[in-house]
Structure formats: structure tokens, C-alpha cells
Amino acid sequence: MNKAFKALSDETRREILKLLSEKDMSAGEISDHFNMSKPSISKHLDILREAELVSSEKNGQYVIYSINTSVLQQILGGFLDFFNKNRKENNNEK
Amino acid sequence: MNKAFKALSDETRREILKLLSEKDMSAGEISDHFNMSKPSISKHLDILREAELVSSEKNGQYVIYSINTSVLQQILGGFLDFFNKNRKENNNEK
Numbered sequence: 001m002n003k004a005f006k007a008l009s010d011e012t013r014r015e016i017l018k019l020l021s022e023k024d025m026s027a028g029e030i031s032d033h034f035n036m037s038k039p040s041i042s043k044h045l046d047i048l049r050e051a052e053l054v055s056s057e058k059n060g061q062y063v064i065y066s067i068n069t070s071v072l073q074q075i076l077g078g079f080l081d082f083f084n085k086n087r088k089e090n091n092n093e094k
Numbered sequence: 095m096n097k098a099f100k101a102l103s104d105e106t107r108r109e110i111l112k113l114l115s116e117k118d119m120s121a122g123e124i125s126d127h128f129n130m131s132k133p134s135i136s137k138h139l140d141i142l143r144e145a146e147l148v149s150s151e152k153n154g155q156y157v158i159y160s161i162n163t164s165v166l167q168q169i170l171g172g173f174l175d176f177f178n179k180n181r182k183e184n185n186n187e188k
């Protein structure tokens with residue numbers, strides 16, 4: 001969970017997730033959307049992969065990245081649910 | 095937004111938010127829930143305050159902390175909504 005929030009604490013990484021929510025992409029295709037070196041993008045992709053927010057699969061000479069929407073939902077949604085549930089319970093007590 | 099996600103990338107800080115979702119507390123009351131020095135807790139509270147996830151108000155000799163649930167909802171909820179909306183649109187296209 002720490003890794004996921006840390007991965008999300010960078011705007012480029014959040015933008016990469018938004019791009020991958022449109023379609024799966026290779027590292028090269030992702031790089032084309034940023035004014036940044038390929039090794040930098042590659043490092044951001046590693047951080048997202050370690051946090052399990054994206055998956056990668058080798059396809060011939062390319063590595064194709066896809067977003068793990070369910071992990072994102074589970075972590076952010078699960079955390080938010082706690083506060084929503086708690087607020088409802090506190091309101092009911094009043 | 096970076097600050098908020100960074101603030102959330104630590105388990106102690108997520109626990110503090112959960113405590114404050116029950117009721118407002120002084121730094122001392124918060125410290126009582128952790129096996130950690132008061133200066134360490136104070137540092138975590140500063141990070142949460144800088145990220146605008148908590149507010150503090152001086153009340154006599156105490157500083158009382160409260161959670162900004164709306165900021166949490168806005169940041170995490172807003173980010174999640176993007177992916178939910180996007181997924182629905184992609185499904186509609188199929």
C-alpha cells in the first residue's frame with residue numbers, strides 16, 4: 001500500500017496510468033507522450049510495476065504495459081470506503 | 095496532489111487519519127495510540143497538515159487536529175472517478 005501511494009505521488013506516473021487506461025502501450029509509445037528521456041520513463045514504469053499498478057508482457061521485441069485498474073480501485077477505493085463508512089456510522093449515532 | 099499521495103504513503107499517517115475520522119484529537123492523544131516518540135508523531139502531523147489532509151487549531155495550551163475528509167475525497171475520489179468514467183466510456187464503445 002505504501003508503494004502504491006508513493007508511486008501515485010508523481011504527476012508523470014499518474015499521467016502514465018491515465019494513458020494506459022485508454023489502451024495498452026509499449027514503453028516507446030508511452031515515451032512519445034512525454035518530453036522526457038526514455039530511461040526516465042522506464043524508471044517511472046518500473047516504480048508503477050513494483051507497486052503492481054501496471055503489468056508488463058513481452059511481445060516480440062516490445063514490452064507492452066497495461067494498467068491494473070483493479071489494484072488501483074482496491075487500494076484507493078478501499079481506503080476511501082473506510083472514511084465513508086465511518087462517517088455514516090458517526091452520523092447515525094447523532 | 096503529489097503532497098497528498100506522499101503523505102498517504104506511510105502507514106502511521108494513514109492510521110492517524112483513521113483515528114481523526116473518529117474524533118478530533120490533540121497531538122498527545124494521537125501519540126498515545128502509537129509506540130513512537132512525540133516529536134516523530136509531530137513530524138507526521140506536519141506532513142499531513144502540509145498536504146491539507148488535516149487542520150489544526152490552537153485551543154488553550156493544546157493544538158487540536160481534525161481530518162479534512164473533503165480533501166481526501168476530492169483527491170482520491172477525483173482520481174478514481176477518472177478511471178471509472180474512462181472504463182465506462184471504453185465499454186460503451188465496444
